[in-house]
Amino acid sequence: MWIYEKKLQYPVRVSKCDPRMARYLVEQYGGADGELSAALRYLNQRYSIPDKVIGLLTDIGTEEFAHLEMIATMIYKLTKDATPEQLEAAGLGANFVNHDGGMFYNNAAGMPWTAAYIATKGDPIADLYEDIAAEEKARTTYQWLIDFTDDVDIQDSLKFLREREIVHSLRFKEAVEMLKADREQKKVY
């Protein structure tokens, strides 16, 4: 059960008409290390993880959907007023033919999102390591996206998202430490 707030987690302003950037931002929308993958990965792993860390996966998984909305907003703003000619020039011709101005979950190269991007092993240590790796890969993708635009307003939103990946990675590492704990404790069965 979720409660929806009709606002973005962090403001998204796009000040430069640059449909080309939409083509690359979609990597974080429907790519392997994107926000959809992140949200579905964490919210799905929750069921088999020890109770101590279920809440963390719920919270972070939910926040990833808030990030997904921010990315969607950027892509929408960058493409909604583009003509077919402009989209084609931006490398979005194939995307236009298939979806017009609609959003779709594919990566920057046009490959549709697949559940193969996410994993659940059922082993809490393995699952949390998957999550830590995913956060670091998403952080990296944000860095390359920030490198790829000179729009300071998009950069600002992307820098916020990049910072969240850093925080999430640390929280997952703390979760690993919590699950490693009680090694010294004497157990009597």
Place this chain on the structure above:
Amino acid sequence: MYDAQWRDWKPFVSPNDPCPPIRVKWYIVPPNQYIHFQPMNLPQFTLEEALQRGTLWPALFSPYPSRRMAKGGKANG
């Protein structure tokens, strides 16, 4: 000694669960989780034992008994 690698947790059990509950679940935390950079001169297995176990160092060894084994294995529950 190696038994210390196991952790247990107690999943939530609802009175409305359809199947008999498994009250305790187990997971293993292998020793690599605590060794961030292996120190020099750790004690070693004999070479024959090392070949059989997959590691030269007892500090890195992590046995994994099958959950299918009734006794000695970490069957859930």
